[in-house]
Amino acid sequence: MTTSSTLEPDWSTPQWRDDALAWVGDALAGPGLRVTGPVEPRVRPWSLVWRVPTDAGPVWFKANNRGTRHEAGLLAALARLTPGAVLRPVAVDDDRGWSLLPDGGPSLRDVLAGKKDLTYWERVLPEYAAVQVALAPYAAELLDLGVPDHRTEVMPGRLAELLEDRESMLVGAANGPTPEAYDRLRAYRPEFAEVCRRLAEVEVPATIQHDDLHDGNIFVADDGYRFFDWGDASIAHPFGTLLVTLRSVAYAFELEPGDPALVRLRDAYLEAWTDRYDRATLRAAADLAMTVAKVSRALSWQRALLTSDPARAEYAEAVPGWLGELFTSNPV
Structure with a gap:
């Protein structure tokens, strides 16, 4: 560059x-x-x-x-x-x-307007998983292009660095975490490192991870789907995708965490890796990856707000906000 x-x-x-x-x-x-x-x-x-x-x-x-x-x-x-x-x-x-x-035509959000039809997502997720599998051999090439490195092994260090960035964390600001909440995040670092270690034991290759895959970032075409808006993407554990995707589906379809429909979508996505791992192992890895992805989301927002634009203040709470999600349950 x-x-x-x-x-x-x-x-x-x-x-x-x-x-x-x-x-x-x-x-x-x-x-x-x-x-x-x-x-x-x-x-x-x-x-x-x-x-x-x-x-x-x-x-x-x-x-x-x-x-x-x-x-x-x-x-x-x-x-x-x-x-x-x-x-x-x-x-x-x-x-x-x-x-x-x-122009990409209608988005999945446009197509689903007024509908409660999960079959679209049942087709989208395997297609997206296939993209991730296909791109895994090119992870190093994509890193060389400047795509952020959120691979599992670096994430404990990335969390530690983020917590030390007091400006991004809004430490001392009225809209930032309380001193107790901030101390809780700092104390969580060894546990987060253990989550990453356990996730790394399931040797799913790092690949592209969109990190904001919802119905507004997918075009619907006659021959399939087109994925767009890759500004939050990183090279990471692929299963982290499920965090935003399943949360967005739960919101749009008014589903509670753990709803059988969300379980079905998770399993449809994971099917792409069943040639190498049993389903129980994949489900456990997905839960760990969604936890790690909460730090990934905070890092994505930190990068997005690298600007002097005063409008950044409207979104600044997203950085500590996503880290606060570490203490909440995953969609499934």
Whole structure:
């Protein structure tokens, strides 16, 4: 990466906007497209997204902040390594964290609006698991692209480092953990290390872990599903995916933790690894991995909020908030 990859973009300046629009225009010229109207922006502390109208329908431009900049290069790698599982980018600039994607059509959330049909998820999860299995041999390559390292063996150290980052932890802030809660998290470190040790004993290879796989981040196509919004992704234990996914399903379908429907979805996902492990071992590993993923989620938020944007304050509680989830039960 060049030095520019470490600088925080100023999305509000006319110069940045002009540069980005010129890049989009050049990228569209290749396939013979042109911009036909003003862009429609959506800005978050971690990214800016434009809906760009063209003479062949909308395309989507995304610029990531420094904490999530790896997403652009990851998108290109995923399109190369697992074609059909993601949208093929029109263009990427991995140094600047820019990507341009075609329109993906309806999301799973759109399709499920007003429905209580879990069969979609019963098909989605095995497809996503297949992507993870296919990408495991490329974990080192993806790490070299800058995808964050959340492998099981490094996570005890990552938790310790995060707890020492008093700004991210909001120590002493009104919306931060109480002194008692903070001390409880620090005291939990040996137990967390033991969780990681037990998880590592089940030698499931580390691979891509989306870390925010819910119905809003999946496109539904006639020939399957496309997974998008990889800014929170890391190289980690694959089963950690289940934390956000099952929690989101439970919320959308009004299911209590441990509901048989959630158990069925977990088992459908784990089926991809039953050629090497018995189901009881996989279920136990899934529970451990979901616990580890709570630290992964906190780290993802810490990276996403590496910005001076004042709007980051609205989301800052997510970092200690996810660590507080270490003392709550998993969805199954």
